[in-house]
Structures are given as structure tokens and as C-alpha cells.
Amino acid sequence: MSLFDQILGAAHNHPTVKNMAEKMGIDQETAERAIAALTEGHQADTDTVTTAAERSGIDAGVLTQVMEHVGGEGSLGSFMQMLDKDHDGNPLNDITDMAGKFFGKK
Template sequence: MSLFDQILGAAHDHPTVKNLADKMGVDPRTVEKAVAGLAEAHHQDGDTVGLAAKRTGIDESILAEVREAVGGEGSLAKFMQILDADHDGNPLDDIADFASKFFGKK
């Protein structure tokens, strides 16, 4: 499962995401995808909003609004640090390790 899918799953039906969607006047699924796309794009080289737009198909203005609503680039960095348990700069290995422990395979 990709980082995008992991974050999308965590954001799905989350009350904060629903409140943000209501405040912005957009579908909660759009905000879920926006959060996942922004978090995934944050650790890549390039413009976070532009990369997330390519990944999700969501308009850049909506993505920029979501980014600011969650606390800007700094909050995305903190979120990625939380996911990167071993602090090697790559949260994907940590998610894979967590998933293997969760499903009893290592």
C-alpha cells in the first residue's frame, strides 16, 4: 500500500476532515484526497501543491487552501516526521514495517 493510500485511509471519515470540507464547501472525499496528496508530495522534490495536483487531479487553489487550513508546509513536515519513526527520511519503510507487524508477517 502506498503512502498516499495509508494517509487517505487515516483521513477517511475523520471529523476534522469533514469539518474542513464543510467550511470550504467541498466534498469531504476531496479534502481526504487533498490531505493525502499534500502529505505524500511534501517529501518529494518540487512544488508540494503542484505535485499533489498532478497526483490527485484536484485544483491547485483547493489544495493550497487545504494546505493552509492544516497549518501550512510546517504541519506537513511534522506529519511526515511522525510517520518516519526511524528518522531516515523515508516514511514508507516505517509504514511497511508497521503493516508487516500488524498482519503478523515479518
């Protein structure tokens, strides 16, 4: 399971995301994908919005609006912290562990 998919799962049908989508005039699925793409893009060494737009196909203007709505680029780190179960600063190992359990590897 990719980081994008993990974040997308956390955002799926979340009331806050639904509310944000309604306020912005976009559909909930786009809002969910935007949050996942921005959070993933935040981990890259490149520009967050540019990377998220390239990986998701969502317009950079929409991504910028979503990022501003959730509190700016700094707030994207909080999404990563939600996934960092062991609080070691690296959520990727936790996602790998979750995927391993899902596929019966642990």
C-alpha cells in the first residue's frame, strides 16, 4: 500500500474533508485525492504543489487552494504524524508494517 493510498484511506469520507470540499465547490473525491497528493508531495525534495499536481493530475490552483484551506504547507506534516505510529519521524516504516500485516507477512 503506497503512502498516497494510506493517506487517501484516512481522508476517505472524513467529515472535515467533505465540509472543505463543499466550501471550495469541488467534489469530495477530488478533495481526498488532493490531500493525499499534497501530503505525499510534502515529503519530496521538490515543490509540494508542483509534485502533487504531477503525481495526481489535479490542477495546481486547486491544490494550492486545498493547501491554504487546511492551514498551509506546514499543516501537511500533521497528516504524516497521524501515520507515524511509533513516533520515530518516519511514517514509511509504519506504513510498510501495516502493508505487511495486511498481506500476511507478519
